[in-house]
Amino acid sequence: MTQTTIDPADFRRVLGNYPTGVCVITAMDADNRPAGMVVGSFTSVSLDPPLVGFFPDKRSTSWPMIEQAGHFCVNVLGIDQQDVCRAVTAKGDEKFVGVEYVISDHNLPVISNSLACIECRLYSVTEAGDHWFVMGEVLRMESVREEGPMLFHRGKYGAFAEVI
Template sequence: MSLDSREFRNALGRFPTGVCVITANPDGYEPFGMTVNSFASVSLDPALVLWSLQNDSECFDAFAKAKKYAVNILSQEQMNLSNMYAKKGDHALDKSHYTLGRHGTPMIKGALTTFECDIWQRYEGGDHVILVGKVQSMVNSNNDKPLVFFSGKYRELR
């Protein structure tokens, strides 16, 4: 059976997700970020999380050199950041949008939660690479209004 790729993508969009900006600053690169909704937890012990990166992503080479990254879970108030770092062509982080965390990774200011991770493993996954990170530290905010994406649109939890 052959799946229509557009129909498959639309069907996957029926699963509500949070929105994250993955940030990094490997040697030879300025701090950068890209918007994803492919984030998931893997393990509590050790603390592992994952996200996936398309093989033809503009950020692929930079993440191939990265030894660490941060997962920044966005709040409703950060829809503009989601849109900004989802655009093609420019993933450089605006200096006013981040600070460096305890482990030197860029962390988006005001994110609901940020996980600073060392890359634990990379796995091939079809047209993506799956990056599993070992969480080294995390910062939580008091905000409880996540940015949610469902069926091609931002949504609010009620």
């Protein structure tokens, strides 16, 4: 098999043409404090059993805390939640400053006013290059409101516009 060399900058530029949604993955850390990370790589995987997945970077400092919890919540952000996105991308103890959330029956931080929340049990973690492929078995899910989603496209955040 011949290995092809792909320039990382070209890889990001070309794949940046594909828009993604923006989600915050949350859990409670070992000290019972909220842990979280922003991802644009969330997807449905299976209906039977109900599985979803996302791809955290292996260099993430938040992912090990979420993995250790064994459960996580996917919070789908709306276009009006840029402040939540910015807060959760902060380092250390600043991640949840100003972010409203409630603790679910599964002991997961559910971000208030997100478009949807999907609570999961960790199902599997598979190596995928410089990322992990994480799958979660859905335990509970809820569509909270019908606003437009936050999208990420070509390195920028934006909104969905319906084509008529």
